[in-house]
Amino acid sequence: MGEALRLLIENATATEMPTEHILRAAELIRQAAAPLGEHRRGRFDTASADDLLGGIRLYNPVTGEGSAFAPPVDMHREGDLAIGTCTLGRAFEGPPSFAHGGVSAMLLDQMLGYAVTTAGHPGMTVRLDTVYRSPVPLYTPLRMTASITEVNGRRVTATGAITTTTAPTTALVEATGLFVALRSDQAKRLFGPVLDRSA
Numbered sequence: 001m002g003e004a005l006r007l008l009i010e011n012a013t014a015t016e017m018p019t020e021h022i023l024r025a026a027e028l029i030r031q032a033a034a035p036l037g038e039h040r041r042g043r044f045d046t047a048s049a050d051d052l053l054g055g056i057r058l059y060n061p062v063t064g065e066g067s068a069f070a071p072p073v074d075m076h077r078e079g080d081l082a083i084g085t086c087t088l089g090r091a092f093e094g095p096p097s098f099a100h101g102g103v104s105a106m107l108l109d110q111m112l113g114y115a116v117t118t119a120g121h122p123g124m125t126v127r128l129d130t131v132y133r134s135p136v137p138l139y140t141p142l143r144m145t146a147s148i149t150e151v152n153g154r155r156v157t158a159t160g161a162i163t164t165t166t167a168p169t170t171a172l173v174e175a176t177g178l179f180v181a182l183r184s185d186q187a188k189r190l191f192g193p194v195l196d197r198s199a
């Protein structure tokens with residue numbers, strides 16, 4: 001379903017079809033959406049397809065295969081380096097033909113988070129600094145990298161970059177993120193209801 005939704009969003013964002021076609025499509029989309037809404041999970045319920053501790057989040061807005069919104073980014077590790085790939089379509093546009101700057105920050109937040117989490121230092125982002133060197137092109141295979149630069153108690157710093165796959169040494173956007181590991185009281189305060197319901 002995620003793939004179908006992403007096709008829908010791409011075509012809906014790029015279409016130049018006449019108004020009557022768009023109104024007909026809107027009606028069909030409403031008809032398709034209604035039965036899905038008949039049985040929904042609540043705010044604190046994780047998706048039945050998810051495995052929180054195993055890191056599976058089907059509807060994550062960056063990596064989730066099931067997400068209408070995610071590019072989705074495919075991530076893996078090679079040694080100390082986290083690597084991600086994706087191609088951004090029209091829905092991610094900011095400046096004409098290039099990605100929105102907030103999208104680049106979102107991709108890098110997730111990449112840095114993946115780097116720290118898969119290195120055994122899970123934490124929440126408390127700071128993300130982005131440097132935009134060149135616009136990120138749409139419809140172009142992208143490569144993202146991230147790695148840890150410092151572990152200081154509960155505070156972990158990671159850096160990363162977005163490049164194209166054809167010019168992997170030319171950073172378009174760079175980011176440095178600070179992640180903080182939660183104390184148990186913080187984890188309970190923020191995620192208690194979710195953990196209780198998924199136990």
Ligand SMILES: CCCCCCCCCCCCCC(=O)SCCNC(=O)CCNC(=O)[C@H](O)C(C)(C)COP(=O)(O)OP(=O)(O)OC[C@H]1O[C@@H](n2cnc3c(N)ncnc32)[C@H](O)[C@@H]1OP(=O)(O)O
Binds near residue numbers: 055113127
């Ligand atoms: C195999 C599995 C794969 C799965 C992959 C999954 C990938 C997941 C990817 C997810 C990616 C997406 C990720 C997301 O999108 S996470 C979502 C976005 N982030 C948030 O919503 C976090 C909001 N912040 C907070 O809730 C609090 O700040 C928390 C609870 C995190 C810490 O609470 P608190 O703020 O009260 O801190 P502390 O008292 O515990 O102290 C902690 C230490 O940290 C220092 N500090 C704090 N803030 C800052 C700051 N801004 N600059 C510099 N330093 C800062 C602080 O001084 C102290 O240092 P020290 O005094 O100890 O030296």
